[in-house]
Amino acid sequence: MSEFKIAQRETNNVSVLELKGYLDAHTAPKLEEAFTQLLTSQRYRIVVNCKDLSYISSAGLGVFMAYIEDVRKNAGDIKLTNMSPKVYNVFDLLGFPLLYEIFKDEGEAVRKFFEKGR
């Protein structure tokens, strides 16, 4: 079973988390940690790039639910991008597209923050 990795970078004052591998109950705490860190350093504009995310379980989805409320309270958002069809299907089944903005491309998501900002 391949592991789970997170790479973090900043583009135009937007924090981008790149997820790679399997996000399940075992690896979810890693993502939680990353979100907690962003929130404590008051970074609320978050884009999660799922390009290399090969699997997400319900526990993985729960992580997004745990932080979205706080992020939005602080005029920020979590936007999801670059999902493989398989991963998108998991999000879609649960109705996540109703709750999160999901983009094909990371740049699009980042731009969306500035449209709103203006």
Add this chain to the structure above:
Amino acid sequence: MVQVLVVAHGGTAHQNKHGTMRLRRILSLGGASILVLIVFTMDVIQKNVELDISGLWVIRNLLIIGATVLVFFFFELLKPQRDQNAVKKLGLLLIASVLMLLVGLVVTFVAQDGFDSKNYSLIPLGYDTLFLASFISILFGVFAILVFRLVRDLTMYKRKKGTQRNFLIFTVLLVVTSGATIGLKPLEKEVIVSILFGLAVTFAIVNSFRLSWIVYLTKREKIFSLVYGFFLFGAFIVLNIILQTGVVNKSLLYYSYPLSEFVSLVCVFGNIYFGMAFVSTLFHLPTAEAFDRKTSEVSSLHNLSKLITQVFDFGELVDTVTTMTLQVCEAKSCWLEIIHPPEEIHRQADLPGSSHVIAGQYHIQLVGMKNITRAEVDALLPAGEHTVRDEVLQERRPIVVDDVYHDKRFKREKKEKVSIGSLVVVPLVSHSGLVGILYATKDTDHSFFQDDVDVISAFADQATIAIENSRLIKTSLERERLTREMMLAQDMQKRLLPQSLPQYLTLQIDAISTPAFEVGGDYYDFVRLDERRLGIIVGDVSGKGVSAAFYMSEVKGIFQALSRMYPSPKEFMMKAHEALSSSIDKRSFISIIYAVLDTTTGELMLSRAGHCPMLLVSDNHIGYIRPAGMGLGLSNGEVFSQSIEEHTVQLRPGDICMFYTDGVTEARRGEDEFGYERLLDATVAVRKKHASEIKHEVLESVRTFTEHQANHDDLTLVVLKWCGKGQEN
């Protein structure tokens, strides 16, 4: 004399435990008394009637020797009841000696020399002299026996082979010397007796080197022994002088030459022995403290090694460790800090009075202290600053701070609050890493020496093992508790699933649910809404274990209650969301698929809340039915209600509806998933079979796909096959 006898009898009477012992004591003492009385009678008669029987002296001496031996045995028989330590015995003997000395001095200086010497014999002039001589002789005889016994016991302490032999030689010489005088008149001298006496004294000196009892005394006892030894030595010198001169000497010689010889020899022995004891104690005194400490170290280490098995109460263990640390190095105060492994922090946090210090990657907790307060420790080693604590953590070896007051590692204003001269810090290191840190302090500076550090280190090793064991036991107990909890949850979950399947003529139903771990998050259920309609539900609670089982039971309650009230699946979903959203944790959610089947017409109404779509295998449609709808607990009621759709399907005979959880589609083989297509193909391939067989075959396909590896996720499958009216199962 008679009075002495009575007192002695009184003494024995209440001590008796065994009849035979008592009898023997009475016999020995009674025998001795009778012998003494006979001798006394003889003396009185001789005083009045001039008897000139040559053997009379010998008979008289034999009687007195017999009496002495009997008294000796009388005291031997008392032995089991008297088990005092050496110093106490010395003290008692000192009292006896002083009394004897007083009696002796009074007799020497006050009493008249009432003896007439004639032809080497001593003849008492009056009855008073006769009485006095008898009394003094008996008194000294008994005293000599007591001294002999005491010195014998002391000499035999921790005896070796040679010890016993040397003392036996002395005893034989003592007996022979005394016995050799049996035929002598009181004022006669014999060279052989003098030689024997000299030999006996030589062996008395040899025996006087046996003083090993002194070594094992505590410092306090040694001081007492020193004082006693000194006074005993002095008392015996005077006693010996008295015994060799004046009235006492004459009285004893008159009474019995052998007894006089015995008393003299024993008193000389006592004199030498107590003199030696005094000198020896004097030499032992400087090392007494070190000896005391070594003794207490040994006993503390021994106690701690016993404690290793008593590790169920951690608080008690900590208390023992700190108490013993004080003991082994005579520290003023000490405290113990425990280092928690990072993964244990959240569990230990609820320990009483916990205060955590984080130094580097270590989480340190002060768990026990003696003669020092938490505030003082904090002042001495402030959290967040670089202290000796960090140094020990880094170097993992004991560190001694000789002068806390002038040490740069301690800040001046902080250390003034705590009166600590020197400090030793010892890490508790086990094979798995650092377990804790032990601190000990003394009032004065430069007070910890290398041997202190060695002792504390040795002690720390023992403590480490004890603490490690305690932790291991705690972990295993915890694991056991969790396992029990899991089994309970598993049991509860099994009972949440339907115990029997609903029976309809028009319908075949089968279902299975297998949890991945002990407790899963999958749920399925059926409810007869009325005589025609059947409610079917399949759900998946995010997360696993006990919390999942808890949510499941909630879902079951809601399903059983609401399904009958709201026959439309969409309405049911909305009400279920309402009921659940208040109690559900924000990172958890529940996905549900809910269908209502009219068992007379085959009309199926379907709603989905974030769950896997229903698979329909029908003549005119093979594929997934996926009405829109988001999971329960993800958002507020409005968004949820708007997302829910309802779908109606008209079933025809032979149609198959399959409900399942993501454990089926996400069953994995390496990177590959079983997926929707394989599920569809597997179902279509067996569509002609009975619902039970379909269930079995599909499950088998999944298992074959995963190569029978343990399933990664829970797996639930509910198969419905519509047979239609008039068709038998």
